[in-house]
Amino acid sequence: MFKKLKEKLKNFKESVSSTIKEKVSKEELAEKGVKEERVTAEKTGEEGVKEEPSREAEEVKPRKEGIGQRIKSLIIEREVTISEKDLEKPLEELELALLESDVALRVVEEILRSVKAQLVGKERKLLEKPEDILENALKEAIRGVLNVNGLDFDEVIERSEKPVKILFVGVNGTGKTTCIAKIAKRLMDHGYSVVIASGDTYRAGATEQIETHAERLGVKVIKHEKFSDPAAVIFDAVKYAEARRIDVVLADTAGRFHTNVNLMDQLKKIQRVMNPDLVIFVDEAIAGNDAVERAERFNNAVGIDGSILTKTDADAKGGAALSIAYCTSRPIMFLGTGQDYNDLVKFDPEWLIERIFE
Numbered sequence: 580m581f582k583k584l585k586e587k588l589k590n591f592k593e594s595v596s597s598t599i600k601e602k603v604s605k606e607e608l609a610e611k612g613v614k615e616e617r618v619t620a621e622k623t624g625e626e627g628v629k630e631e632p633s634r635e636a637e638e639v640k641p642r643k644e645g646i647g648q649r650i651k652s653l654i655i656e657r658e659v660t661i662s663e664k665d666l667e668k669p670l671e672e673l674e675l676a677l678l679e680s681d682v683a684l685r686v687v688e689e690i691l692r693s694v695k696a697q698l699v700g701k702e703r704k705l706l707e708k709p710e711d712i713l714e715n716a717l718k719e720a721i722r723g724v725l726n727v728n729g730l731d732f733d734e735v736i737e738r739s740e741k742p743v744k745i746l747f748v749g750v751n752g753t754g755k756t757t758c759i760a761k762i763a764k765r766l767m768d769h770g771y772s773v774v775i776a777s778g779d780t781y782r783a784g785a786t787e788q789i790e791t792h793a794e795r796l797g798v799k800v801i802k803h804e805k806f807s808d809p810a811a812v813i814f815d816a817v818k819y820a821e822a823r824r825i826d827v828v829l830a831d832t833a834g835r836f837h838t839n840v841n842l843m844d845q846l847k848k849i850q851r852v853m854n855p856d857l858v859i860f861v862d863e864a865i866a867g868n869d870a871v872e873r874a875e876r877f878n879n880a881v882g883i884d885g886s887i888l889t890k891t892d893a894d895a896k897g898g899a900a901l902s903i904a905y906c907t908s909r910p911i912m913f914l915g916t917g918q919d920y921n922d923l924v925k926f927d928p929e930w931l932i933e934r935i936f937e
């Protein structure tokens with residue numbers, strides 16, 4: 580994940596940091612220049628005392644010796660004000676890098692806004708390296724994007740009245756059924772009992788697929804005839820769990836194409852009948868902005884509580900995680916990282932941020 584973004588971030592950091600360093604050195608040289616002029620009266624002119632010393636100072640010839648040292652001490656000791664202009668080019672680069680990494684435009688804009696707000700016009704005591712100032716601003720911006728009013732999956736399971744009812748939604752082929760198997764395994768590893776409702780009554784082989792998983796995991800599956808009402812299957816699964824004191828009901832659903840209005844109507848009906856504690860949207864990281872668009876549609880129709888992003892093992896870009904969290908205002912709960920039952924990672928924004936900047 581974030582392979583592309585990581586490559587580009589390096590350039591971006593270098594570019595901003597050299598802008599800052601250049602600026603500091605010019606300011607310093609400009610000041611020196613003025614001082615020396617005053618002493619020796621060799622020159623006239625006011626380089627370095629105007630409002631924007633960075634540009635005025637371009638006239639001043641840098642001296643060869645000790646410049647590196649001076650920049651270093653300036654960076655440690657003094658304050659520099661970063662202007663919007665200083666960031667113009669680097670932010671353009673960042674914008675492109677984020678877009679190429681599948682971060683949705685709205686989210687890119689928010690990240691750029693936040694980076695600018697943190698850096699521009701403020702006197703920065705350059706106690707840190709310029710690279711770090713920038714990296715911290717960017718981390719903070721990404722944290723802001725990911726910091727959505729988050730429900731913690733484990734807490735919901737622990738605190739909710741049993742059976743906890745979880746409805747999985749999303750289009751076909753994104754990994755819903757596989758996720759349900761992974762979540763079932765995870766819950767059982769944590770000591771909970773689980774029943775699965777085979778609510779995908781539409782797709783050929785869907786029930787057989789979930790039954791194969793369930794058999795391996797030792798989980799009961801509630802199923803009806805093909806093409807029967809998924810709401811009825813899920814209702815039965817809830818009743819089954821209530822009667823047998825099962826802790827968690829995991830409801831699979833069909834994922835016919837999202838523009839099919841019937842699917843959304845069907846999901847709304849299921850929601851009324853099941854009254855789920857959690858609605859989890861599943862999509863694949865590699866779908867990028869398509870996944871973001873779908874997340875919003877499902878969110879508008881049934882109101883999702885969180886998302887699971889699958890196939891992150893096959894995704895070099897990574898931006899969908901940022902975009903889906905931001906665009907739905909709901910957390911990414913887990914990432915699917917492979918086809919095995921254990922390939923499910925609980926999502927942690929800090930973990931993601933570390934991956935971007937590692």
Ligand SMILES: Nc1nc2c(ncn2[C@@H]2O[C@H](COP(=O)(O)OP(=O)(O)O)[C@@H](O)[C@H]2O)c(=O)[nH]1
Pocket residue numbers: 749750751752753754755756757758834889890891892893914915916917918922
């Ligand atoms: N590489 C990879 N493959 C996955 C992941 N999750 C699911 N898959 C595969 O994606 C395909 C579709 O998954 P499925 O659960 O049937 O999707 P559904 O139609 O949404 O229920 C299957 O071949 C899964 O093995 C994942 O995290 N990584």
Ligand SMILES: [Mg+2]
Pocket residue numbers: 752755756757779785831
């Ligand atoms: Mg399925």
